[in-house]
Amino acid sequence: MRQRSTRATIKQVASVAGVSTQTVSRVINERPDVSPETRKRVQEVIARLGYRPSALARSLIRQRSYTLGVVIAGLKHIGPSRTLSGITIAAEEAGYGLLLKELPYGEEKNIEPIFQALLARHVDGIIWAVPQIGENRSWVQQDLMDLDIPIVYLTMEPRENILVVSINNYMGGQMATSHLLEQGYRNIGHISGPLSWWESRQRMGGWKDTLSGAGIVVNDQQCTEGNWSSASGVEPIQKLFEQYPQMDSVFVGNDQMALAVLQVASQKGIRIPEDLGVVGFDNIPESAYFLPPLTTVQQDQYLVAKIAVEKMIKIIELGWQGLDSVDPQSVILPPTLVVRQSSLRINEKEGGALIGT
Amino acid sequence: MRQRSTRATIKQVASVAGVSTQTVSRVINERPDVSPETRKRVQEVIARLGYRPSALARSLIRQRSYTLGVVIAGLKHIGPSRTLSGITIAAEEAGYGLLLKELPYGEEKNIEPIFQALLARHVDGIIWAVPQIGENRSWVQQDLMDLDIPIVYLTMEPRENILVVSINNYMGGQMATSHLLEQGYRNIGHISGPLSWWESRQRMGGWKDTLSGAGIVVNDQQCTEGNWSSASGVEPIQKLFEQYPQMDSVFVGNDQMALAVLQVASQKGIRIPEDLGVVGFDNIPESAYFLPPLTTVQQDQYLVAKIAVEKMIKIIELGWQGLDSVDPQSVILPPTLVVRQSSLRINEKEGGALIGT
């Protein structure tokens, strides 16, 4: 029967083992300068008492907590959750703990208390995984920000003197649109996410510029705006059918809204991909099982998270200068296009072969 | 220009304000016994230096960290993410921080280090939000568990002397099956999640018992097993079509696998709900936009999380006895049935009216 009902301290271990706390400290930190016998004796006492060093006391004296703060938003959506999952895995591997704060989407008026809470607990760095919406980055580079710890931002517009790790949403928009052009579609509409989101604007920009680049004129009638949810996809696609009747395909800002497009099309008897090509964004796991399976732009949030954590820890452990010399400041990763039936008008491969890929 | 480049301590504040650290402490803790003038002077210095009390030092001396440990698994899936989101919101409201650990699904052989990491940081309690799979609860109530802090478990079988907050999955299975019976379906198949999962077995049990209760004999041919993913739903439904040809409806263990059912049925020209009724589980946001919209059992993970956190904090602050008198030990919440087209054979309401609900 071990007794852990009350936490054992280094002092107790020391007294039971008949050594000084210093020696116990040396043992738990695996220092070489302890005699084998002493070490063994101390280890036995540690095991017997169920002693566990206090990370708190250690953090205090070492001025290093081996803990990262994570600020995230929209955890009920799959994208942010995957990002967070990537962060937990990478942090665990590096031996760091994670202090989590979730923000409601919005203008982030009061980030002060968030920082307070994190800094009060002596986090060694902060990963800011809240999407850039509206003016919610106005506080960056303000006097608020002369912190003594590094911050890595995910999913925001790269800037000078800021470390950003993100997916290239603009390129994603280009890839989706190019693919539709290659498939022979010419009248390509777009349903964007909320235009207050940087990511939405990037994806839209990729779409617009690719069309322009192909000599196709783009006007406002060809684009509508949703709010990412499937529910919010219904009206935009109906509106597009009305105001842009010659539309033969549509690039949708995310897979959820694309799902709504498939449903509305089905109700109207519009065949996909014959009458309407559809490309989504995100590659949620379900999109391979939509009717028909959805072509979509995949972003590897795991990789984003992994790189963010690794960069963060590198800065913490080597200091900023260690980074400067080797890595570029910000990292913008290319997405990949996953082609499925919803956009395949040129029938190289038909039917079931592509399902569930 | 505030200078925060280096963290201000209570000592510095004290010396600048010309008082003792004690007085500063009184001010930041909003104690009444400080003269208004002194208080004001100290507050000004605090603001000027950008002083922030160290939660670490506080935790150390108070033996309370106002931090909860959260152990979770499967963050890349939407269910756990919603749960976590509920936890973050409830914890924030209560003024608690959250230390997050993610576990890979599986047998949880080595939970020791997880506890070590959490306890080392002096969490005041632990929320164990990992599903019960196989024997992964064997460590509960072992000597490992005589901790001095409370643990609340989510999603596991209630036991004596353990605090569990969970959805009644068994009841969910009953509701789904009863609904199909009411709609006139009689040959109701089932695709379960992995049977090593407690939740899967509960849902399956509800299905089986409801059929038996209705005087319908159930045999092994009527049930197959998936692994929750859409991809894993394809084979089970195909197998059911073969080995249970008279099947007129199916209760599927989650919405993702139900999506696969819809796809396979569509390929086979099987009409839903006329030829095959389908009910899922979870009510993921997309399920309202499936073709056809999916009837499903909804579980309110936010509520589960909220109750778990509130119970936890109540125990921390009042002690176990404070709980005993008022609340029942464990809480098992009923799910709700969301009826959509995929199971509506009795056409009270047709077509578009139900879409997107």
Add this chain to the structure above:
DNA sequence: CTGAAAGCGCTAACAC
């Protein structure tokens, strides 16, 4: 009302 002393649990620096 305010301050001095002690100590939360640990480790760095120095002695022996």
Add this chain to the structure above:
DNA sequence: GTGTTAGCGCTTTCAG
């Protein structure tokens, strides 16, 4: 190899 001293940043006695 090992112990002593000091102190991380804060709060809790207890004097005054």
